[in-house]
Amino acid sequence: MNTNWDACFNHLIKHEGGYVNHPSDPGGRTNLGITQAVWENWVDRPVTEEEMKALTKDMVKPLYKDLYWERVKGDKLPSGVDYCVFDAAVNSGVRRASQWLQSALGVTADGSIGPQTLAIASVTSPATIITNFSAQRLKFLQGLATWPTFGKGWERRVNEVKAAALSM
DSSP: OOOOHHHHHHHHHHHHOSOBOOTTOTTOSEETTEEHHHHHHHHTSOOOHHHHHTOOHHHHHHHHIIIIITTTTGGGSOTTHHHHHHHHHHHHOHHHHHHHHHHHHTSOOOSOOOHHHHHHHHHSOHHHHHHHHHHHHHHHHHTSTTHHHHHHHHHHHHHHHHHHHHHO
């Protein structure tokens, strides 16, 4: 069993930054990478801007583990691949990240990581998976309407995630 959860979370949270409410960001108020809508759903109530600003890493860590890490089967993926898929799930959704993984492995990209995906991931070179996965992720981001505004940061993040994942 993979035990990279803490390391992957620590890598991820460095990229997520603090409180922002950028007018071009469709996510609106965000802190530590968590949008207000996601946080309200997590705590099952409306929250104020002050509550969003007060979020801490310890507060959001269980949300990241339950909503993203567990759903992409992080503990069952090879080291490095786990981080790549987890980081992409946070930014682009669990289903899309799962599909990118499946495409990188050459299996049916149904968006649900199951026994077949895990079996093939376990016998495929992690470097090959990470490289193919990262290329798909970057291509998707380049096609977004908000690329002109956020593209430079997204590209840097994909490249940094890829480098960290390859070193794992």
